[in-house]
Amino acid sequence: MIPTAFEYHAPKTLEEALRLVERHGDEAKLLAGGHSLLPLMKLRLAAPRFVIDLGRLRGMSYIREENGRIVIGALTTHAEVEASALLRSKCPLLPETAAEIGDIQVRNRGTLGGSLAHADPAADYPAAILALEAEIVVASTSGTRTIAAHDFFVDMLTTQLRPGEILTQVCFPPLGPRTGTAYCKLHQPASGFAIVGVAARVTAQGSGKIEAVAVGLTGVGPKAYRAEAVEKALHGKKATPKLLADAARHAAQHVDPLSDLHASAEYRREMAAVFTRRALERALARAQGKKA
Amino acid sequence: MKVSGSYLFPAPPEQVWALLNDPKRLAKCLPGCERLEPDGPDRYKAIIKFALAAISGQYSGSVELSEKKPPRSLRLRLEGKGTPGFVKGEGKLELAEKHGQTELRYTGEAQVGGMVAGIGQRMIEGAARKLIQQFFESAAAQLHTSPDEEKAKR
């Protein structure tokens, strides 16, 4: 399938990329891994006049610990996240989530920044980023700014990114002690996207009292979101299977689930609860040092 | 695909009705509408440049208002054809007074054909909802600066 004609630019520096984006405005699209943009272009559902390929930019692909925070460059691929020893030890939620994205070819090309900026309602990373309470750093010709994950996802395919901005980094604190995480996903059998995907982060005392909890969901509604009702039902309470199951029932409380060929709104709502419970159980077990 | 819902406008039904029947202001409500020209009584020719994130398409088509019962209800019919395919939407809009405001209820059907119909199954409903939302928000924004309000302010 063949896209409409376009002008291709491959800037070598972020500054050059920012200038191009500013100059061409909504006639330009940024190309990172390409696995969201290129299929749309091939079907001619997207027809940008300018394609700005970020693939040549250096210094945008890294996973490091800096000043007590973990920072990941926007052009880091899912495969790199999946394989990162640093993340596996300090924040296993991200490698676990990355491993669920698409397939090997997609993971070798797709990038963290690209996925977040595109904000597909069924993308996996947004749920994890919300559960980690991460921050997203974006750059423009006028400087940089930081957006909390909580505020970043606005609507279907819509984020707080303004015209002219490029997402450059995601950062978050490493997981503290007695903290476990999990990503549980119900795959759409054709595309592999999430019918429901739940990222859970739980900090629990030895007694089982839940000190902190964050639950991010994707696939359910037009955008990824924090299941605040679930978190409220768990915070400060002693974890029991019944508590987790009851809390999970609130997973889609204030959301109007989407309905499509693969899952009705009713089924999505139910699966949101099932997978939230599964993610919580697994995260809690890991918080308590059990194998899960 | 069936669509339905409601929206609360901060203005009485007569003003909302006036807006829907004013082509200049109606054009501003239709997301991406570049042109809305009268093409007969209660009929308009439209050029709409549709955009949802990376997805974009240009459609030319028509907008038609019918079964008008001012200021209570009317039927709105949209048709657009473009290279991505065609879009057809038809809905009944009912306006009810609520403490000086208007609760607009809508029920309708949307049809999509061509390239777009065969992909994005999971996104078509979401996209439709979003566009309908945009329509009402643009309408509400214009009501804040409606000519009647302006007059009343002076």
Next chain:
Amino acid sequence: MATATRYIGKPMKRKEDPRLIQGLGHYVDDLQLAGMHYVGIIRSPYAHARIRSVDTSKARTAPGVAAVFTGEDLRGAIGPVPCAAQLPDMKMALRPVLALEKVRFVGEPVAAVVAADRYAARDAVDLVEVDYEPLTPVVNPEKALAKGAPLLYEEFKDNVAYRWELEGGDLKKAFKQADKVIRQRLLNQRLIPMAMEPRGVVADYKRGEKQLTVWSSTQIPHLLRTQLAAMLGLPEYSVRVITPEVGGGFGSKLNVYAEEALAGYLAMKLGKPMKWIESRRENFLATIHGRDQIDDVEVGVKRDGTVLGLRCKVIADLGAYYQLLTPLIPTLTGLMISGCYKIPAVRVEITGVFTNKMATDAYRGAGRPEATYIIERLMDLVAAELKKDPAEVRRKNFPQAKEFPFATPTGLSYDSGGYDKCLDLALKKANYKKLRQEQAKLRKQGRYLGIGLSTYVEICGVGPSSAMPAGGWESATVRVEPTGKVNILTGSSPHGQGQETSFAQVGAEVLGLDPDDVQVTHGDTAIVPYGIGTFGSRATAVGGTAVYKSLLKLRDKLALIAGHILGEDPQKLLFGEHKIFSKSAAKKSVSFAEAVGAAYVAKTLPPGMEPGLEATTFFEPSNFTYPFGAHVCVVQVDAETGDVKLQKYVAVDDCGNVLNPLLVDGQIHGGIVQAAGQALLEEAVYDDQGQLITGELMDYAIPRAADIPWIETDRTVSPSPVNPLGVKGVGEAGTIGATPALINAVVDALAPFGVRHVDLPVKRERVWHLMRKPRRAK
């Protein structure tokens, strides 16, 4: 072949594979001809509409565009898309290559652009403006049959394409004597064949020589040639069809498509080579679909499990137009409805219906998966109703070994069988008793294991010409070249089946050579004799027999030559290790090369013998062949999500004698995987406006390697008396046998929930609902 063989029956790796694995094969899109132009097709976005006008002005003047054609431009220039089926009372719905006046399915070709490169062609497609007057489409076949339904063809007063009936035995008596009557409505969903390589064609016309060469990704080069010649008004000798490597067919390329004729016409008209390559979306929309039936069936049984009679009403959703065999496919369902059982009375009524969708036609199994699904689901329903074990109910109704050839009430004669033995082996291999124990244990834990059975027989090796629309024989010319190598020119057209290897094994076996000495040539109508092609699991049973008979003719001739040289009785000569030697005295021998040389140099030939070593056979089979098998599968259902995981699959299949077990296993594996696709994942869905909403692989799920456990295969061997090789055919058997095993397993898993039936495909949400519907649990 009772004696020990050197090559036949051996697991030889394929000769085809080295070039394919190294990317050295040539597919149609690899062809580059000087001056080649590209064709782009404008297709209808409406399922049902009148064409008011087609404005090609913008497209004509676009950069790189050579020409634009509409249906009007082609009026009278190209014949209609052909249908080879002839059924009584069949409405003739002839489809023009480009639509005229009306479109009847989304994706129907309306216009064509020709441009210097594929990019210009694609851009020009967007510039053609078609003004449609949309009409109400009808998509559901039962709605299409209802009074007042929109008519696809105004000239026919309804949407009925044909009605077909088959009856055998005394059905009234059967139902009268029955203790119970069991009814079920079964849906067999529409599928997309999904060959990895979509369709494609290149056409080149040499005006001086009046030669049209067409390269097409097809299964039937000769039949395509004949049809193209007819459609384009050319003598057949002016048309040459070549099949490059074909990346999968599965029946979807057993056809004659509008685009093939169009490419040929455009090459002739514009004097430039033409290339058209299908996109995946076009493949979804405009390559034939498979299955799509609504089957209402009832069966009368005795309390002891004996099935007395079966009645089935079939509504076959044919789509909007006929392709090559569209109306015939459901009749195969009728013929095989009694499966591998002695059912004395059957009645099948088929109504073929027009709907605003793509045409259905042959897809791996072609009508027989539908029949097997019906009868195998029924046997499980009978078992459930009578509270008997599903294996025992089947056994009760099997014909005995001595009853073969077995005459069915549908008028067929099954060549050979041993259904009991096959089922025994499958149950043993699957450790059936242990599986039932495990199932009981897991149920107590609230975990749901399901065990499903299928015993199937299928009709293939198509077939006797009296029963075929355009001939059922197959050809083979075998040549031994002067230097002693062998070239087998076969009318079969392998596209993954491996005959370049298996026929070479046969050639080596018969003539005492190595498979490397034997080349198999196929797929070029200028080189090989006229053949019917590869489909219906016929290449080995019919094509292989033609090859074998030609080889025997040459062996006999070489024996005469060698006998003459050696002064030995030709009947006492054996072929082996590149020698022809006396049975009684091995030293009394002549080399194969020497005997071959003698045939060409022609100095020492027996008196009266013609020189040369070439033999041709056109083999007409006396019957179809009937492979059979028993499959056992195990699934596990997730009670919270309805997800079905395939855990174990055991397949015991009997395809008669086996030429190469690797090829047979490969066919079984592939067949089972495509059945798993039908059972668990796939469904081509049109919305009520006739839009194909599963239009991309993002929404149409096909099986991946990770979805399928290791398939445990085994065999019984019941040689077929129909051909001297004793082979039956196996290409479709896996697909035919496996779908009901899978569904039976899922229903079995859900038995504690009182579930009696689950429709295809077993989607998660559907299972999830069934587990939650309040009903009397069993």
